[in-house]
Amino acid sequence: MKGAVAAVVVAAAAALAILFGSEPAKGFKSDVVPANELVEAVEKSWPDARAADARTGRRFPRVTVVGDDGSLVYSRGRRIDGDRDAMRTGAVGFELVAGGRHVGRMWIYNGWVEKEEEARRAALRLAGGTILAVASFCLLVVAVSRRRLLRPFKQLSFFAREVAQGNLDVPLRMDRNNVFGPFTEAFDIMRDELGRARRAEAAAKESKKQLVAELGHDIRTPVASIAATAELLEATEASESKREKIEVIRQKAGQIEELMADVARANREEIASLRVAPVPVGSEDVERWLRAADADEAMGDFSLPHCLVSVDRLRMRQVFDNVVANSRKYAGTPIEVKASVDEHFLLIVVRDRGPxxxxxxxxxxxxxxxxxxxxxxxxxxxxxxxxxxxLMERMGGALSCRLADPGFAVVLEIPLAR
Incomplete structure (x- = not known):
């Protein structure tokens, strides 16, 4: 587009140079017959050149007649002073002969220079108008092209760059009237599809992380209970062969514990993504879950007050498994459990007598x-x-720790069902 405009401008400049640089052709441009008629009339009426000029209708704007001695006989229009002036103005000289002898000289100018100048000015006006029209048309084409081609193209380029960088919320102006209208719509559809794909990928990733988090924390605690039970069996078993088999169980449980520790380290940031859905549960179920967490029977006798609590069944068991396993791993002493009910919570205190x-x-x-x-x-x-x-916070309760003298206590505030 810019090349076409430049070509038009160059062509216009060349045309102007030709028009301004051209010189009018020198010479008598009029018909020879009217000039000859005027010459004959002057010769016949000599020396009355005025009457002869009047009879021919005064067809020429400037006429000058001089005698043989150079004296002025007749002049109409600006006087032509000799051949040099005639050459400069474009007039033509004629010799006058009357009665068989040379009587003088006449110069005739028909106005062709002014006419040619006027024609040239008209040509210049036409050329200038044409150039202006062409330039205006080119500017209009450039403006329309910029509006319908360049600007939409830049918008699409910016949009594509932003989408490539992951910004799927960048606005995209929809205008089906420009050339890129269908492409704009296609780009917007592509953006929507990318957004859906990203959301699906995020959901799948979140689901996978949640699964890993659930498996990691659900497997480690039962494995710890298996290891503790195997240790207890090994201590009470008299048969050497059975003790060897129990030792294998302990070793394998230790391997699983190490593997799950690696999983926990890799997924440490995803604990908050565990699904929690509290439902009303009787305190007898809660008591059964707490006893089930005590695989090596380290808890003393206890009972929970009868009440209805609101907990996630799986997460509550997971909390009990973690708390009891923590106590057995770090303290290794008998565990005391005390429970009470206040206005809002079932309070369970799990205490050991370790360091x-x-x-x-x-x-x-x-x-x-x-x-x-x-x-x-x-x-x-x-x-x-x-x-x-x-998990306790997400179920509407709380978990806190305090020092016991001696030992360490974990206080669980389990919300009552409303």
């Missing part, structure tokens, strides 16, 4: 990946209490 944690660490022990400074050498990731605390 607990330093008093300055009691506030931070529920943090993600936080372990007590006195548990070095004991395997763990610091996720059990953190996960349990998160």
């Amino acid at each position: 607990g944690v330093d008093r300055g660490e009691i506030e931070a022990i529920l943090g993600k990946g936080v372990r007590g400074s006195n548990v070095k050498g004991v395997p763990g990731e610091g996720l059990g209490l953190y996960t349990s605390s998160c």
Whole structure:
């Protein structure tokens, strides 16, 4: 488009140069017959050139007649002074002969220079108007092209660049009247499809993370119970061959524990994505879940008040498994359970008589990946209490820790059903 405009401008400039640079052709442009008639009339009426000029109708704008001695006989229009002036103005000279002798000279000018100048000015006006019209048309074409081609193309380029960078919310103006209207619509459809694909990918990724988180935390606690039970059986079994088989069980349980620890480390950020759906549950079920978490029967006798609580069945069992397994792993003492009911919660206190944690660490022990400074050498990731605390909060309750003298206590506030 720019090349076409440049070509038009160059052509217009060349045309103007030719028009302005051209010189009018010198010479007598009029018909010879009227000039001869005027010459004959002057010769016949000599020296009355005025009457002869009047008889021929005064067809020429300028006429000058001089005698043989150079004196002025007759002149109409601006006087022509000799051949040089005639050459300069474009007039033509004629010799006058009357009575068989040379009587003078006459110069005739028919106005062809003015006519040619006027024609040239008319040509210039026509050329200028044509150039202006062509230039205006070119500007109009450029403006329309910019509006319907360049601007939509730039908008599509910007949109494609933003979408490529992951910004699917960038606005895209829809205008089906421009050349790229169908492409614009196609781009918008592509953006919607990319958005749906991204959301589907995010949902699938979230589902996978949730599955990994659920499996990781649901498997580790039962495996710890299997290991503890195998350890108890090994201590009470008299048969050497059976003790060897139990040792194999313990080793395999340890391998599973290590593998699941790796899974927990890889999925540590996804604990909050675990699905929690509280439902009304009787306290007898809660008591059964708590007893089921005590695989090596370290708990003393206890009972829960009769009430109806609101918990997620799977998550509540997971909390009990984590709390009891934590106590057995770090304390290794008998476990005491006390329960009571207040206006809003069923309160369960799970206490051991182990070394607990330093008093300055009691506030931070529920943090993600936080372990007590006195548990070095004991395997763990610091996720059990953190996960349990998160799950209790999402069920509308709470988990807190406190030092017992001696030992360590975990307080579970389980919300009552409304």
